[in-house]
Amino acid sequence: MLNVLDDTINPVEPFLRSDRMPHIWCPGCGIGTTVNSFARALIESKVDLQSLALVSGIGCTGRVAGYVKLDSFHTTHGRAIPFATGLKLANPQLNVVVYSGDGDLSAIGGNHLIHAARRNIDLKVICVNNLIYAMTGGQTAPTTPGHATTSTNPYGTFEPAFNLPHLVDAAGAVYVARWTTFHVRQLSRAISEAFAKKGFSFIEVISPCPTLYQRRNKMGDGLDTMKYYKEKSKVKNGAPTSEVGMTLSGEIAVGKFVDRERPDYQTLMRAQYVEALGDRYVEEAVECACSEG
Amino acid sequence: MRADPHGVLTGTHFMDGDHACCEGALAAGARFAAGYPITPSTEVVERFASRVPTVGGSFIQMEDELAASITLQGAVWGGAKAFTVTSGPGFSLMMEHIGYAAMTETPCVFVDVQRGGPSTGLPTLPAQADMMQARWGSHGDYEIIALCPNSPQECFDLTIKAFNLSEEFRVPVMFMMDEVVGHMTEKVVIPPADQIDVVPRKHTRKPVEEYLPYSTNGDMVPEMAHAGEGYKFHVTGLTHDERGYPNMTPQTQDKLVRRLQNKIRVAADRICMFEEDRLDDADVVVISYGITSRVAQRAIDLARERGLRVGKLRLITAWPFPDKKIVELAAHVKAFVVPELNLGQMVREVERAAAGQAKTFAVPHAGGGVHNPDDILSAIVEATRC
Amino acid sequence: MAKGRVSIVVERCKACGFCVEFCPTHVLALSSAFNSKGYHPPHVVHPEKCSGCDLCGMYCPDFAIYGTKAQEAKIEETKLQKPAGGEK
Numbered sequence: 001m002l003n004v005l006d007d008t009i010n011p012v013e014p015f016l017r018s019d020r021m022p023h024i025w026c027p028g029c030g031i032g033t034t035v036n037s038f039a040r041a042l043i044e045s046k047v048d049l050q051s052l053a054l055v056s057g058i059g060c061t062g063r064v065a066g067y068v069k070l071d072s073f074h075t076t077h078g079r080a081i082p083f084a085t086g087l088k089l090a091n092p093q094l095n096v097v098v099y100s101g102d103g104d105l106s107a108i109g110g111n112h113l114i115h116a117a118r119r120n121i122d123l124k125v126i127c128v129n130n131l132i133y134a135m136t137g138g139q140t141a142p143t144t145p146g147h148a149t150t151s152t153n154p155y156g157t158f159e160p161a162f163n164l165p166h167l168v169d170a171a172g173a174v175y176v177a178r179w180t181t182f183h184v185r186q187l188s189r190a191i192s193e194a195f196a197k198k199g200f201s202f203i204e205v206i207s208p209c210p211t212l213y214q215r216r217n218k219m220g221d222g223l224d225t226m227k228y229y230k231e232k233s234k235v236k237n238g239a240p241t242s243e244v245g246m247t248l249s250g251e252i253a254v255g256k257f258v259d260r261e262r263p264d265y266q267t268l269m270r271a272q273y274v275e276a277l278g279d280r281y282v283e284e285a286v287e288c289a290c291s292e293g
Numbered sequence: 294m295r296a297d298p299h300g301v302l303t304g305t306h307f308m309d310g311d312h313a314c315c316e317g318a319l320a321a322g323a324r325f326a327a328g329y330p331i332t333p334s335t336e337v338v339e340r341f342a343s344r345v346p347t348v349g350g351s352f353i354q355m356e357d358e359l360a361a362s363i364t365l366q367g368a369v370w371g372g373a374k375a376f377t378v379t380s381g382p383g384f385s386l387m388m389e390h391i392g393y394a395a396m397t398e399t400p401c402v403f404v405d406v407q408r409g410g411p412s413t414g415l416p417t418l419p420a421q422a423d424m425m426q427a428r429w430g431s432h433g434d435y436e437i438i439a440l441c442p443n444s445p446q447e448c449f450d451l452t453i454k455a456f457n458l459s460e461e462f463r464v465p466v467m468f469m470m471d472e473v474v475g476h477m478t479e480k481v482v483i484p485p486a487d488q489i490d491v492v493p494r495k496h497t498r499k500p501v502e503e504y505l506p507y508s509t510n511g512d513m514v515p516e517m518a519h520a521g522e523g524y525k526f527h528v529t530g531l532t533h534d535e536r537g538y539p540n541m542t543p544q545t546q547d548k549l550v551r552r553l554q555n556k557i558r559v560a561a562d563r564i565c566m567f568e569e570d571r572l573d574d575a576d577v578v579v580i581s582y583g584i585t586s587r588v589a590q591r592a593i594d595l596a597r598e599r600g601l602r603v604g605k606l607r608l609i610t611a612w613p614f615p616d617k618k619i620v621e622l623a624a625h626v627k628a629f630v631v632p633e634l635n636l637g638q639m640v641r642e643v644e645r646a647a648a649g650q651a652k653t654f655a656v657p658h659a660g661g662g663v664h665n666p667d668d669i670l671s672a673i674v675e676a677t678r679c
Numbered sequence: 680m681a682k683g684r685v686s687i688v689v690e691r692c693k694a695c696g697f698c699v700e701f702c703p704t705h706v707l708a709l710s711s712a713f714n715s716k717g718y719h720p721p722h723v724v725h726p727e728k729c730s731g732c733d734l735c736g737m738y739c740p741d742f743a744i745y746g747t748k749a750q751e752a753k754i755e756e757t758k759l760q761k762p763a764g765g766e767k
Contacts, residue, residue, distance in 0.1 A: 008686055010736060010745040017527070020538060025740060027693035027718070032740030040737065053520040055367070066527055066539055071520040073370065074529035074539075075363060076393050082327075082360035086367025086375070087520055089351050090325050094371065094521050115356040184737040222740075223696040273346045282299070282349040 012039040015049075017069050024063060028222015030181030030207030031061055034128055035068070037184050037205075038099070041191035052095045055084040057104035059135045060209075061128040064099045078108030081116045084123050092266055095195065096122070102129040102204075103141040106162055110142070117171035117200045122264045124194040125202045127164065130209035131246075138212030145248040149216045163245040168202040169258050175201035176241060176258035180229035181208065183254060190256065199264040206252060217248070294493045296320050296453075298486035299348050305482050310448040310475040311336035314404060314468070315344065316483060317452025318376055322491055323402075324350025325375040327364035329357055329383060332416040333472040334406035337378040358383040362390035366399045370528065372519040374456060374494070376402035380472075381410045384423055384430070392431030393530050394465035395553060398507070398515060400494065402455045404468040406475040407583075407634075409660040419472035420660030421583055422635035427467040428612045434550045436557035438564055439467040439612035441582040445479045451609065457492035458564060462556055463514050469611060471634065473584040473663060501525070507549075508535040513556035557613055565615040568607035571597070575604030577676040578622055579630045580643055582608040584663055589632055592669035601677050611639060619646035628676035632656035632669045652679050683731020683748050685723050691743035692720035698735035698744050704728040707735065707744075 012035065025031050042049065049070060056065035058077035065072040075083045080098045088096045098105075105113050105127050116123060132150060133139040139152040142162045149156055165176045175197050179187040187205060194201035208214055208225035219225060229252065236244070237255040244253035263271070273281040300319035308316075315337045318326070324345065328338035342352040350373065355361040358379055365375040379387060384405045394401055407423050409415025427439045438458050442451045448470060455466040497504050497516035506526040509515045518524040531539035532546045557564065568586075570593075572578060577596075581589040586607045596603040606622065608615065619642075622629075628651050631640035640655040647653060656672045658664050685706060692714055699707045699721055706729045710722040721744065723729070729746060736745030 008684075008745075008747045010686070010688075010742060011733065012736065012742055012745070016742060017538075022691050022693075022741060028695040028697075029740055032742060033697070033738055036737045036739065036742075049525075050523045051521045066529060069525050071522075071525055072527045073367075073520075074527070074531065076389055076530060079359065079363045079390070082355060082364040083367035085353070085355075085360075086325070086327060086364035086369075087371040088367075089353060089364075090368035090371030090373040090375070091519070091521055111356055112360055115360075181740075184734070188737075221695075223700055226697060226700070226738075269351070277346055280347050282347055 011043065012036050015039040015042065015068055015070070017067055020067055023067050025060060026211045028208055028210040028225070029060070030130070030205070030222065031064065031128055033181040033184060034126065034187065034205050034207065035064060037187040038126065038191055040188040041195065044188070045192040045195045047095060047195055051093055052097065053087055054097045054099055055080045055087065056098070057100040057109060059101040059104045059133065060130070061099065061101035062104060078104055079112065080104065081109060081112040081123065081125070085116060085121050088122060089266070096124070098123055098125040100127065101134070102127060102131065102143040102164070103133045106164060106167070107142050113168065114171040117168045117173040117202070119265045120172055120174060120199045120262050122198050122266065123200055124191070125200070126191065127202065127204045128207050129164065129204050130207045130213055132209050132213040134209045134212055138216060145246055147248050148213070161246070163241065164204050165202070165244050165257050166241040169241040172200065172262065173202045173258060174199035174260050174262050177256040178204040178206065178244065179254050180206040180233055180252060182226050182229040182233065186254075193256070193259070198267070199262055294491050296486040296489035296491045297322055301486040301489060302483050303485045305480065307478060308445060308481050309336070309478045310442065310445040310470055311406065312340050313445040313448040313481045314452050314470065315340040316481070317449040318402070318456065319344060319348060320449070320483065320486070320489055321374065321453040321456035323374045323376055323456060324348070325365060325368035325373040326352045326377060327355050327361040327368070327375070328352070328378050329355055329361045331380045331383045333408055333475050334378045334380045334404065337404060337406070358386035359390070362387035362403070363393065365401055366390065366394055369399050369401050370520050374460070376404060378404040378406070380406050380408045380416075381414060381423055382412065384426065388430040391437070391465050392433060392435060395431070395435035395437060396530050397528050398463035399465065400459040400463050402452070402459055402466050402468055404470060406470040406472060408472050415661050417472065418661045419584060419663065420634045421469075421471055421585065422638065422660060424469065424611060424633070424635065424638040427469055434554060436554050437465055437467055437612055438462065438557065438610065439469050441469045441608060441611050442474055443583050443586045443607070444474065445477060445481050448474060449481050449483060453489060453491065457490070460492045460494055461514070462560070463495065463517065464557060467612070469583065471583050505535045506537040507533060509552065513552050513559070561613045561615070562617065564610055564613060565618070566609040567615060567618065568605070568609060570605040572604035572606065572622065574602050576602045576627045577630060577673055578604045578606050578626050579632070579669065579673065580606045580608065580639070581632050582611055582639065583634075585632050585634055588664045588666050589669055591666040592673060595666065595670050596673045601673060603673055608639070614642045614646065616646045619643055620650070623647040623650035626651050628652040628654060628679055630654045630656060630669065630672045630676050632658070632664050632672070634658050634660045634663065652676065681727050681729045681749065683729040683746050684726070685729055685735060685744060685746050687720060687722070688743045689714045689720045691741045692718055693741050694718040694720065695740060697738040697740065701738050702735055703732065704730060
């Protein structure tokens with residue numbers, strides 16, 4: 001029987017702006033799947049939803065901000081991380097998640113990515129990597145593997161691609177993991193671990209773009225890609241990030257690569273001011289000359 | 294609402310415009326700044342970095358102006374009053390985010406201490422050549438407010454005004470200083486906090502179920518909420534409806550963009566500030582702003598000594614442009630003289646508003662220094678003869 | 680009696696096939712029926728094999744399917760709010 005509504009609800013539903021469903025993502029796109037893992041992580045880690053803010057950039061993944069029922073900010077291309085930094089500094093009680101795509105975070109946003117990792121700003125970054133610029137029609141991204149066909153490399157890409165875990169590890173991130181949309185439970189766990197950690201966490205999720213990346217490269221549809229992830233992924237927890245680069249059809253190293261302790265930006269800032277100013281230091285407060293009442 | 298005394302450095306000071314601007318921001322309640330070093334503006338944030346740890350709040354030097362211009366907006370949505378400071382090349386980089394602030398109605402202040410351009414230009418020397426950019430620099434249809442101080446005292450007073458206007462209209466305000474005003478040192482009197490009027494954030498009092506982030510009534514300015522308060526609202530730079538949800542239709546676009554424009558234009562009378570002198574019997578009116586207004590003052594005084602009937606209109610608000618005032622004056626004066634440290638920017642607005650009712654004489658200057666009063670005087674003399 | 684139950688929101692489905700493929704006990708298959716967008720949604724072919732693990736729900740990119748454990752169904756109903764609005 002094709003069932004419709006009964007008296008149970010989807011565990012992910014309370015986190016969605018149901019009045020905006022169905023969403024715009026293509027059949028077989030993995031972004032929605034990552035949202036399920038995200039919602040699960042929120043339930044399991046009992047994150048206070050009121051003090052959670054989600055910031056995204058531009059692109060297919062950027063649309064996540066508009067579909068989740070949270071304080072959410074759909075900002076400009078590449079600048080989710082600096083916006084998120086401002087949010088966090090003005091209100092340190094907020095739990096700030098950056099949810100954006102590979103092009104947004106590592107191309108136009110690359111500079112901000114490495115600086116936020118360097119500073120160890122307390123942000124949880126979920127980078128959905130579909131290896132392409134999907135929203136604009138399938139152009140080459142810094143993560144597109146070599147010899148792939150894209151709309152701006154119609155004869156095949158020849159640039160070396162970024163190894164994002166390596167990049168953010170080198171820049172100073174305290175938590176670096178990669179999973180694919182096949183690894184729904186592991187991804188959820190990784191997001192929960194990031195919530196439990198102070199500092200710059202980066203979780204890369206390899207995801208299908210069946211309409212553009214897979215189609216142009218004759219790799220089948222979303223389901224074929226998920227099966228490919230299942231077959232070619234190899235869990236390598238603790239692997240050196242220099243060794244987890246991806247190729248067009250090779251092995252995908254997944255797992256938790258980096259989990260270390262480093263004081264986060266605000267801890268360092270506070271320590272420095274206390275040392276320099278002692279009692280004169282006034283801890284940052286949300287000093288909004290707000291409503292009179 | 295009275296200013297928070299923690300941020301008010303009450304007293305009589307001898308300080309330059311950059312420093313006075315920082316004090317104005319603190320007095321206005323700014324507790325967050327994100328910046329990037331650029332001459333001749335850097336001192337504003339250097340002072341803020343030094344002051345804010347003992348006032349409360351934070352400063353972060355970001356990796357570039359692209360970041361700074363949006364980090365401050367994150368801070369605004371996190372509950373703070375915030376600003377950034379830059380000069381020409383940085384101002385250009387910030388344009389996308391000025392548009393984002395206009396579109397999302399994020400109250401904030403962008404200080405541009407103008408210097409010679411284009412491009413790297415004259416980092417340590419003045420110009421007023423970003424005036425059109427302040428208005429039109431970002432893509433799309435939007436309105437901003439721009440203020441032009443002409444002294445360190447005004448750098449203090451008008452910065453407070455800039456923040457107040459940004460909160461009242463939920464609009465980014467461009468604070469158009471220039472290198473001379475920024476680096477000249479003069480007396481700056483900072484009153485006690487209870488004598489400083491500060492406009493609070495237009496924060497909603499509606500319960501969560503009723504609140505719509507972009508719904509408005511008469512004044513066309515929506516009520517704001519901050520992240521972390523339970524409203525679970527959405528903000529986007531995409532064309533959006535009253536719920537804040539993307540709604541990309543011509544109808545929604547028309548409604549939204551016209552409201553963004555009208556909320557400023559309809560209130561132009563309230564927003565436009567200028568300084569007038571001896572306009573009643575004037576044949577010629579000199580229209581100027583910023584540092585040029587001080588040189589123009591000299592030229593006007595010299596002209597009056599010669600018996601020429603010259604008046605002064607100093608623009609304190611450059612945008613929205615005071616069309617109404619120009620129309621009013623054009624009806625009874627022969628000509629306007631518009632000296633600027635650029636090759637003709639605000640003069641175009643004067644010409645447009647005058648609509649041929651009075652002649653317009655530009656006194657351009659490519660920047661790098663200020664006008665010689667004699668150059669303005671010659672133009673005044675020519676104008677009286679036309 | 681099955682340990683779990685699948686609920687399907689037919690109109691959201693885009694027939695990607697993830698749920699059918701990754702259900703550990705092969706409860707589902709794509710049906711020959713259509714939703715209003717022209718997709719074949721899944722249907723339950725082996726309800727007795729459903730454990731309520733909700734892997735289908737975790738995989739579904741369109742939030743169009745979910746599994747609940749038989750005993751939990753009643754408890755969930757009282758704990759969580761109903762979604763606001765309906766489907767288009």
